[in-house]
Amino acid sequence: MTVLTADWAPLALRLVLGVIFIVHGYPKLKNVKATAQWLVASGFKPGRFWAFVLGFSEFFGGFALLIGFFSRFAAAALIISMAVATLLKIFKWKTPFTAMDKMGWEFDVLIVAGLIVLFLLGSGALSIDQLLGWRWG
16 A cells, blocks of 8 residues: 655656646757747857757756656756746846736746755655665656
8 A cells, every 4th residue: 555655745746847848848859940049039159059958958857857767957957947047037038027918937936946846855756766766866
């Protein structure tokens, strides 16, 4: 019989955040040219390099979270990515914290908080990291 303990809490975060990042990373890898153009317009040069880094970290980092493999490393990479995105919204685009007609940066902060929790707690139960007995996952 499986007993639900706090060790299962990261599973919910891993599943939700993993899917979010896979869904957002795939289009960036699928259309690197458009992603690169957007990144250059945002001040990131060379655009193709950063498009690949962003798409790779989101798609494969999301997949790593989803299955619970190298979760802390994936969370760390995604924390950096989301912190940069949040700072762009705040300081470059002057996006308000919450905006009824468009996306503010409150969702970004919530994602960063979830990633920090995964980074601190690790993958938890039902993860490849746990199956391998890897304490840093």
